[in-house]
Amino acid sequence: MLVAAALCPCPPLLVPAVAAGAAPELDAARTACTDALGVLAAARPDRLIVVGPTWQGETETYPEGTHGSFRGFGVDVGVRLGRNGATDGTEAAVPGTLPPSLAVAAWLLRRTGWSDAPIEGLAVGESLAPERCRDIGREIAAGTERVALLVMGDASACRTLKAPGYLDERAEPFDEAVGRALGSADLAALEALDVELARRLMVSGRAPWQVLAGAAEDAGLGGALLYEDAPYGVGYVVASWS
Template sequence: MAVVAAFAVPHPPLIVPEVSPGKEREIPDTVAAYQEVARRIAALRPDAVVVSSPHAPLYADYIQISDGPSAQGDFSQFGARTPRYRVRYDETLAHEIERQGVATGVATGTLGRQDPSLDHGTLIPVHFIERACAEAGTTSPEYVRLGLSGLSPLEHYRMGMAVARAAEELGRSVVYVASGDLSHKLLESGPYGFAPEAPLFEKQVVDALATGDFLGLLAIDQDLAERAAECGLRSFQMMAGALDRTTVDAELLSHEGPFGVGYAVAAYSPTGHDPSRDFGEQYRELMMRRSHERRSAEDPLVALARASIEAWVRDRHTLTGDEVDDLLDERRTPHPVRALLDVPRACFVSLKKHGQLRGCIGTLAPTQACLSDEIVANAKSASTRDPRFRPVQPDELDDLVLDVDVLGDPEPVASLDELDPRVYGVIVSTEDGRRGVLLPDLAGVDAAEEQVAIAAQKGAIDAHAEPILLQRFRVERHL
């Protein structure tokens, strides 16, 4: 046996009548599609249902598999005492998924157990499945719950592959349910406001779900997804891996977003084996091409930062002034840029890997004789001394995407009205010398209040309980 069907579903609590009586009638297509999905699952009578949920325990570098014989949960956090559910876990399948994942290099397992109760991203599919099984008079399936992580789309895809291999190894019939909403910023009137990136992200995801274009799901720009406040993308990518090298009949059963949050329901029925649908390998090749294209088009300041990182990570060597000059000559760096690099300026160097931050170190005032030396020093530090991350390893170098931000002089700010997170960075400081900094135009940071709160947190400052000084600064961003 193997994965016999897969479904992408949302998890709005209001779809459960006991949570918001009558509100579910405002998303009728989603309700009807969810009921159809549950009926299909009940008719398949699978041995197990594997659910991936964005609200299960989540770690930056580890995909958690819920352990134990069973779990329960309810909707009390949303003000409803009923319904309540207890599900049985398929422990044998869970351990085999872990074994298969680890064998392919995925950081996964049952460690790091937090709250064992079922999260609403899992409870809502369980709610529909359990009711459909009761109506059909069939036995409820056992479940496996998977969390998401900050790992790359490819790692989530490989985790889905581990699910399929585990099902085959054990002879289990498995249904995969990918729980996840789409964008949370579709409407100004919605609970999270509007982001201009949201409609584009929504269209790309829905088109990919509708057609079974799993490469398209994997390749969605991570910055776009973050600015759109996505929820379920990694869950859908994991589901795609569970259908690796499998031809499918794809159906988009519904798509709605009346409350400013996108809800899509899609169904996939395996129809055969097709080696060409190895989207993980296709994605890896696509990312390599993009990396090479980006390298060739990099700004000279970014090329200098990259050379500094590579020299240190590979050889523990710090670039000399002559080597910097040779690099700039090789890239035919224009005179205005050379002139900029010759004067003292503060800068930040930021590293991303697969769309996730991998390091960021900078200075608010120059510490070196010139900007080129500042970039060399900060790039080296961003790759090895950011306390939030382990040092960059040689096998990661090709996956890094770099930004260099050259800072203007800070200026005092009298109120939040003078801040704009898209234009200005912010410095939050106290009289005793604590200080937190946040660069401008960061994905997901849309309000001045949010920008100040994040900067204050970075400086261990309670912005609500103690006097603070605000400063803003502009940056020249080099990509």
């Protein structure tokens, strides 16, 4: 059964070494992510599942201990999906197998000193149908084991002229609806997100959020919005459910 969830954005820029001189611009987002992870720890789950988007395939699982790297973003920073997420210098220099969204999650967990429950990763394809997403969530929450989710994903990437997807006037109202849904644990609103519009707005979080909606159907969780902004023209939302 699902006992708590944290929702965080997944830009590699959350890692200060990647952001370099621009790192302070996301300090508030990092602080909010730390607070959200604190809610997970307080729930004392038996297992933590990290759910994040990927461009490739439908779903892919990653066991505890899987390595990742931000070398593709220009820095030799390595992470490991586990209760102690640091890697030594050799591992940091080797490209890992975690997709970027799960590598960012592993970095956040290491930063907050997660040492509670075993961790596993689940990457879901950004084009995965809502029905399949909900089924995956239901499977995660089935049984009596206390499960927590760390759900990674960004809102639209079309908020400004300089955004990755350029300016789209539909982006801001879409992101506002997402913020309301994540902040209030509104399952119906998450399940109703328009797949095609999300694709056009370059929303990476749609499928992971709908996995969460499926997992939370019988959980009775309430939500709290911890952060919402659009630096770099991309919508970032941090929320906690408990």
